[in-house]
Amino acid sequence: MDRRITRSFKIGNIGIGSNYPISIQSMLKVQNTDVEGCLNQIKELEKVHCDLIRVSVPDEQSLKTFEILQKNTYIPLIADIHYSYDLAYKVLELGAKKIRMNPGNMPNFANIEKLVSELKNNHACIRIGVNSGSINKSYENLNEVDKILQSTLDCLSVFENFGFHDIVLGLKSSSIETTIEANEKIAKLTDYPMHVGLTESGPLREGLVKSTIAISRLLEKGIGDTVRVSLSSSPIEEVNAAKTILKSLGLKKDVPELVSCPTCARTKIDVQLLSEKIEKRLMEIDKNVKIAVMGCPLNGIDEGKDADLGIAGGEKESIIFVKGKQVARISNENMVEEFMNFVHKYLEDK
Ligand code: SF4
CATH class of the missing domain: 3.20.20.20 (Dihydropteroate synthase-like)
Known part of the structure; x- marks a missing residue:
């Protein structure tokens, strides 16, 4: 362009x-x-x-x-x-x-x-x-x-x-x-x-x-x-x-991109609420990173593998993944804070 x-x-x-x-x-x-x-x-x-x-x-x-x-x-x-x-x-x-x-x-x-x-x-x-x-x-x-x-x-x-x-x-x-x-x-x-x-x-x-x-x-x-x-x-x-x-449009790079699944009958967490909370936190980051918020571990990790980092929600625990590979399992309590810690760590190590 x-x-x-x-x-x-x-x-x-x-x-x-x-x-x-x-x-x-x-x-x-x-x-x-x-x-x-x-x-x-x-x-x-x-x-x-x-x-x-x-x-x-x-x-x-x-x-x-x-x-x-x-x-x-x-x-x-x-x-x-x-x-x-x-x-x-x-x-x-x-x-x-x-x-x-x-x-x-x-x-x-x-x-x-x-x-x-x-x-x-x-x-x-x-x-x-x-x-x-x-x-x-x-x-x-x-x-x-x-x-x-x-x-x-x-x-x-x-x-x-x-x-x-x-x-x-x-x-x-x-x-x-x-x-x-x-x-x-x-x-x-x-x-x-x-x-x-x-x-x-x-x-x-x-x-x-x-x-x-x-x-x-x-x-x-x-x-x-x-x-x-x-x-x-x-x-x-x-x-x-x-x-x-x-x-x-590819005209600005230093902004996070957030993708989230549309949810379906397999959804284990409130994707809408979780993605809104994460979107708010990502607004303060001025780095090029793609984040996925997915509604179930079964398909979510694979469907979100294009993202640098993602979270796939389970019933009590959720999976954190990096480029489609599981890296951690976290409790759903305080999951936004914990996930954001992973995001910051990922950006520091990048
Ligand atoms: S990631 Fe899981 S919950 Fe979300 S749309 Fe795909 S199958 Fe459904």
């Missing part, structure tokens, strides 16, 4: 563009007045190796919160700004390394000259993030794809006229086809890195399916330099989903 060649630059300590790995981002989903809640969510996102975190900055109070959050994480924070250029200038002065601007909500492009100078002074970049739901009325005669496209191009040309090119483009709709077509079109017209995902994709199940289809189809065409799986669910789910998409 060849990636589209793009401009590349840094967002703090993370590179974006075709010279760098595809990054994963999510967004804080806590009120900005709840500083402790925001910090806790950031710590959770650090644990699961999120690359970039977006934070809404809707008012002056949010600026104070942004400043505290930024001092307490190594992950670059992206300030999400709507309606106010003034907040954009101020958050850049606080050291934000990236701004997300939606041109539909910030139509007064006369302010972009000052914005560019603040971006340059602070070595920061910007995402022009256009959403189909918030396009300026002046584009209403165009079809859905061209509305998003033209709105992006018009805003982009203003930044380019001021000699600014550290720009990420994001063109989103809740429609898979509209999103794909708009992204394909702009990818042919420019060489800027692309932020890919759907907007308002839905709750967990619906959002995961639709986002996976849209993001995968773009990534398979080489389009996409940073991924956000937007869900009406926790940011941890968003990161996990993005990791799974990238891992499944």
Whole structure:
């Protein structure tokens, strides 16, 4: 899968563009007045190796919160700004390394000259993030794809006229086809890195399916330099989903893969519960390892032999196996903890 060649630059300590790995981002989903809640969510996102975190900055109070959050994480924070250029200038002065601007909500492009100078002074970049739901009325005669496209191009040309090119483009709709077509079109017209995902994709199940289809189809065409799986669910789910998409397409290696059996009448343990618990623990691991959770020792060890390491559940005891060979028998009490000890040991010895 060849990636589209793009401009590349840094967002703090993370590179974006075709010279760098595809990054994963999510967004804080806590009120900005709840500083402790925001910090806790950031710590959770650090644990699961999120690359970039977006934070809404809707008012002056949010600026104070942004400043505290930024001092307490190594992950670059992206300030999400709507309606106010003034907040954009101020958050850049606080050291934000990236701004997300939606041109539909910030139509007064006369302010972009000052914005560019603040971006340059602070070595920061910007995402022009256009959403189909918030396009300026002046584009209403165009079809859905061209509305998003033209709105992006018009805003982009203003930044380019001021000699600014550290720009990420994001063109989103809740429609898979509209999103794909708009992204394909702009990818042919420019060489800027692309932020890919759907907007308002839905709750967990619906959002995961639709986002996976849209993001995968773009990534398979080489389009996409940073991924956000937007869900009406926790940011941890968003990161996990993005990791799974990238891992499944062979675009990210340092992520565990988890397989589990569908269960049947031979099943001896609660595979669903066990695999969910192990999946949660694996999210903190940034290594290339394939893990199997199987419902019975009789067939499970053989069926899971492609995995590096697996567990096949028995009634009271379960079997740990490495590449299809039994290596231990453990009690079902405390089995997640014991199995994870085997996983860590396996990774240390590897
Ligand atoms: S591993 Fe065992 S329990 Fe799971 S589907 Fe296969 S036969 Fe059934």
